[in-house]
Amino acid sequence: MPGDARPIGIFDSGVGGLTVYRALRARLPQESFIYLGDTARIPYGTRSPETIRRYAREDAAFLLACGVKLIVVACNTASSLALAQLQAEAPVPVIGMIEPGAQQAAATTRTRRVGVIGTEATVASAAYPLAIHRIAPEIEVVAQCCPLFVPLVEEGWAAHPVTATVAAEYLAPLRQSGVDTLVLGCTHYPLLAEVIQPVMGDAVTLVDSGSCAAQEVATVLSRRGCLAPPTATPWTRFCVTDAGDRFRRVAELCLQETLPTLESVRVET
Amino acid sequence: MPGDARPIGIFDSGVGGLTVYRALRARLPQESFIYLGDTARIPYGTRSPETIRRYAREDAAFLLACGVKLIVVACNTASSLALAQLQAEAPVPVIGMIEPGAQQAAATTRTRRVGVIGTEATVASAAYPLAIHRIAPEIEVVAQCCPLFVPLVEEGWAAHPVTATVAAEYLAPLRQSGVDTLVLGCTHYPLLAEVIQPVMGDAVTLVDSGSCAAQEVATVLSRRGCLAPPTATPWTRFCVTDAGDRFRRVAELCLQETLPTLESVRVET
Numbered sequence: 461m462p463g464d465a466r467p468i469g470i471f472d473s474g475v476g477g478l479t480v481y482r483a484l485r486a487r488l489p490q491e492s493f494i495y496l497g498d499t500a501r502i503p504y505g506t507r508s509p510e511t512i513r514r515y516a517r518e519d520a521a522f523l524l525a526c527g528v529k530l531i532v533v534a535c536n537t538a539s540s541l542a543l544a545q546l547q548a549e550a551p552v553p554v555i556g557m558i559e560p561g562a563q564q565a566a567a568t569t570r571t572r573r574v575g576v577i578g579t580e581a582t583v584a585s586a587a588y589p590l591a592i593h594r595i596a597p598e599i600e601v602v603a604q605c606c607p608l609f610v611p612l613v614e615e616g617w618a619a620h621p622v623t624a625t626v627a628a629e630y631l632a633p634l635r636q637s638g639v640d641t642l643v644l645g646c647t648h649y650p651l652l653a654e655v656i657q658p659v660m661g662d663a664v665t666l667v668d669s670g671s672c673a674a675q676e677v678a679t680v681l682s683r684r685g686c687l688a689p690p691t692a693t694p695w696t697r698f699c700v701t702d703a704g705d706r707f708r709r710v711a712e713l714c715l716q717e718t719l720p721t722l723e724s725v726r727v728e729t
Numbered sequence: 730m731p732g733d734a735r736p737i738g739i740f741d742s743g744v745g746g747l748t749v750y751r752a753l754r755a756r757l758p759q760e761s762f763i764y765l766g767d768t769a770r771i772p773y774g775t776r777s778p779e780t781i782r783r784y785a786r787e788d789a790a791f792l793l794a795c796g797v798k799l800i801v802v803a804c805n806t807a808s809s810l811a812l813a814q815l816q817a818e819a820p821v822p823v824i825g826m827i828e829p830g831a832q833q834a835a836a837t838t839r840t841r842r843v844g845v846i847g848t849e850a851t852v853a854s855a856a857y858p859l860a861i862h863r864i865a866p867e868i869e870v871v872a873q874c875c876p877l878f879v880p881l882v883e884e885g886w887a888a889h890p891v892t893a894t895v896a897a898e899y900l901a902p903l904r905q906s907g908v909d910t911l912v913l914g915c916t917h918y919p920l921l922a923e924v925i926q927p928v929m930g931d932a933v934t935l936v937d938s939g940s941c942a943a944q945e946v947a948t949v950l951s952r953r954g955c956l957a958p959p960t961a962t963p964w965t966r967f968c969v970t971d972a973g974d975r976f977r978r979v980a981e982l983c984l985q986e987t988l989p990t991l992e993s994v995r996v997e998t
Contacts, residue, residue: 500780501770506883508972511769580975611880614775622898625891703777706849728997 463689467492469523474502476647477534480670487674490688493696500702504537505579516542522727540587560676561669562591569641575634576603578645602637606630699725732958736761738792739801743771745916746803749939756943759957762965769971773806774848785811791996809856830938831860838910844903845872847914871906875899968994
């Protein structure tokens with residue numbers, strides 16, 4: 461098998477998708493990546509479904525024009541609202557966050573009660589409850605949006621006491637509902653795992669949809685014979701649509717490493 | 730004098746400009762207004778100068794096409810970065826937030842130390858220090874960006890204890906610097922006045938740039954003979970570029986009144 465050295469495309473509205481990139485790179489160290497952060501139009505989570513679909517289509521078109529072999533929608537909001545459309549239109553596999561996270565949650569819960577946290581748009585779309593119910597209709601799903609989590613992460617306040625206070629307030633209904641599994645339904649939220657876990661208690665398992673999606677990407681590429689050859693020299697391109705300095709600052713905070721050059725691109729059609 | 734019944738155009742990235750609308754309506758009750766909230770591209774405060782200028786130009790073009798007699802840039806970020814360009818291009822007067830707020834601050838301070846709070850982009854532009862120094866070069870200006878204030882207001886948490894904690898942290902350097910006047914350099918911030926005032930103490934005067942700008946609008950219209958006739962029946966159109974439900978919810982929270990119909994518009998060229 462000669463392998464397929466073309467890069468994997470990843471897009472998100474900003475830095476949140478970097479948690480997915482980190483999981484992908486750990487799982488698939490031979491692969492190359494093009495990461496698109498649509499920072500000119502962040503956040504997606506408070507926008508209307510039509511606008512989110514338009515943005516997602518433009519992001520995917522940019523990555524396809526770069527010659528990617530697979531697209532990862534590293535944004536739960538865009539996955540919730542635009543995945544079916546992207547899968548119907550793109551000539552390569554498109555992997556979202558919802559299905560892998562739902563699978564993992566259904567396999568994990570013992571109490572058959574699962575919590576989901578996400579942006580307003582993700583929660584309003586009911587994408588997670590629908591996906592979980594397709595797998596196991598008897599599971600009760602309790603969803604809660606946490607709109608301040610993204611700005612808190614982007615401000616670099618993941619470890620700030622205020623964030624713990626906000627988390628305690630947002631998560632109180634979930635704590636009282638008896639869930640034993642909590643889906644982190646926004647790619648920023650794994651950066652808050654150390655705040656969320658103590659609030660929920662050790663008996664609750666956190667599901668990182670991004671990590672689950674990374675496993676799904678590995679499976680799909682392997683099945684199609686499209687993994688990079690073992691001799692490949694992996695590389696990553698980081699592209700942003702605006703405000704590179706801010707992206708770099710927050711991204712380096714999140715990834716705990718220095719980023720290479722950022723390319724400034726435009727994706728609006 | 731027959732008067733000029735054409736509406737005044739106001740634009741902001743979202744609901745913050747409603748504090749300016751409220752001030753304008755109180756000062757000029759005979760006038761009609763077209764309010765544009767560019768909610769599809771909010772927030773402006775974390776974007777690059779080039780992008781902010783492009784958005785502001787598109788917002789102004791929309792209002793001009795509606796036949797406004799004057800444009801109020803009810804957004805400190807857009808005022809900081811795009812006002813000169815808009816004034817050079819528009820065939821009607823364009824009033825921003827910075828100059829009126831700077832005038833008021835310079836007239837108010839006794840200690841000759843003025844604080845300014847705003848978004849990242851507004852603070853990075855140094856628009857307020859520059860404007861204040863043009864009026865009174867000896868005034869010392871201490872600026873501080875407060876990125877979480879806008880999300881906290883938009884979440885409806887203006888009165889939440891967390892907001893007081895965040896304010897105490899952001900404003901600590903200003904409190905220690907001995908300013909006696911603080912410019913609220915973001916149109917969302919008047920909604921946090923009741924949190925900011927106790928943190929700063931009663932000896933510090935808060936300057937609401939939006940109210941100062943409303944006075945400036947009245948002066949300009951009066952000088953040009955363009956005030957609405959006393960017989961006019963005033964009206965307001967609210968236009969948003971996305972997610973009207975969210976705008977309505979936050980706007981009604983801010984204005985403490987029910988909004989009429991929202992029109993969904995597109996301003997991208």
